[in-house]
Amino acid sequence: DIVMTQTPLSSPVTLGQPASISCRSSQSLVHSDGNTYLSWLQQRPGQPPRLLIYKISNRFSGVPDRFSGSGAGTDFTLTISRVEAEDVGVYYCMQATQFPHTFGQGTKLEIK
Amino acid sequence: QVQVVESGGGVVQPGGSLRLSCAASGFIFSSYGMHWVRQAPGKGLEWVAVIWPDGGTIYYAGSVEGRFTISRDNSKNTLQLQMNSLRAEDTAMYYCARGEHNRGTFDSWGQGTQVTVSS
Numbered sequence: 001d002i003v004m005t006q007t008p009l010s011s012p013v014t015l016g017q018p019a020s021i022s023c024r025s026s027q028s029l030v031h032s033d034g035n036t037y038l039s040w041l042q043q044r045p046g047q048p049p050r051l052l053i054y055k056i057s058n059r060f061s062g063v064p065d066r067f068s069g070s071g072a073g074t075d076f077t078l079t080i081s082r083v084e085a086e087d088v089g090v091y092y093c094m095q096a097t098q099f100p101h102t103f104g105q106g107t108k109l110e111i112k
Numbered sequence: 113q114v115q116v117v118e119s120g121g122g123v124v125q126p127g128g129s130l131r132l133s134c135a136a137s138g139f140i141f142s143s144y145g146m147h148w149v150r151q152a153p154g155k156g157l158e159w160v161a162v163i164w165p166d167g168g169t170i171y172y173a174g175s176v177e178g179r180f181t182i183s184r185d186n187s188k189n190t191l192q193l194q195m196n197s198l199r200a201e202d203t204a205m206y207y208c209a210r211g212e213h214n215r216g217t218f219d220s221w222g223q224g225t226q227v228t229v230s231s
Contacts, residue, residue, distance in 0.1 A: 001174075037216030041157075048207055048224055049149075049157065054217040092157055096216045099171045101147075101159040 002026050002095050006104035012112045019080045021107045023093035028073050030097070037096040040069055040078045043106075044089040052091075053078065085111065114138040114220045116191075116208045121225030128198050132225055134191040134208030142166070142186040145211035147218060148193050150204035150227075158204075161193065162211060176202075198229045 003026040013019045029036045040053040051060045053069035056076060066081040080087055088111060093104040120132040134146070148160040161172045161182040170182055181194040191208055205226050209218035 031216075035216060039215075039217040041218075043157075048221040049218075050221065051217060051219050054212075054215040054219075058215070060215075060219065090156075094157070094217070096218075099162070100173045101162075103157040103159070106156045 001100055002029070002098055002102050004093055004095055004102050004104040006091075006093060006107050008107060009105060010108045010110070012110050013080075013083045014112050015085060016082050019083050019087075019109060021078045021091055021093075021109075023071075023076045023078070023104050025074045025076075025095055029095050030073065036072065038069075038071070038076050039094045039096065040067075041092045041094060041103075042087075042089050043092065044086075047089075049092065080109075083109070083111070114210065116210060116220060116222040118206060118208045118222045118225040121206065121227045123228045123230060124198055125231050126199060126229055128229070129194070129196045130198065130227060132193040132195065132206055132208075132227070134193075134222060136189045136191065136208075136210070139210070141184075141189040145213065146182075146184060146191045147209045147211050148182060148191075149207045149209055149218070149221075150202075151207070151224075152201075152204045155204075160206070163191070195227070198227075200229050203227060203229050 005024045041049040043049045057069040090106040115137045117135045147162045163182045179197045183192045205224040207224045208222045210220040212219040
């Protein structure tokens with residue numbers, strides 16, 4: 001199975017400041033079709049997960065442009081350009097290149 | 113709008129069975145793969161199973177293979193998860209999620225249904 005490792009596990013951030021979460025996979029996420037199926041999900045307190053980013057850097061419908069994704073191969077990053085209060089929650093990276101699909105441990109974003 | 117709604121959760125004794133359902137609306141159900149994902153209390157997300165749009169291909173997580181069965185009824189726009197030989201470690205919120213093939217991800221999630229395995 002592909003292991004997804006996120007850092008940090010907790011990220012206290014000041015409102016209006018940037019935040020960055022890293023995700024590393026134990027093997028390349030490049031699929032045989034040439035795509036890299038790495039997504040980022042947000043889970044606000046008491047809510048189900050919500051898709052933010054798919055295929056490394058594509059923002060899902062309705063996601064604010066302060067969220068961006070980057071990376072390639074085995075190393076990926078989610079960046080929030082200016083953190084807002086509504087961004088509090090846990091962020092997960094997920095790979096869907098191979099079964100079983102696997103998730104990172106989650107990174108808890110909180111406001112300082 | 114796209115919506116998936118889970119039901120069927122509850123409290124069951126170890127070794128017991130439970131059948132979860134997911135009702136889909138707002139999209140052509142028979143065109144999408146469907147997944148179950150679970151989350152133990154205070155823990156992260158764990159993918160459980162997937163079924164292809166036509167039901168012809170199925171994959172399971174190793175932790176549930178041989179005990180859980182995923183199925184779908186495209187005529188009723190419903191997804192099911194039959195869970196047998198339940199263990200305490202199966203206690204979790206179970207989410208139904210739509211798989212979007214081109215995006216290669218889960219683009220719509222339900223609110224979840226809670227399963228508790230306890231004597």
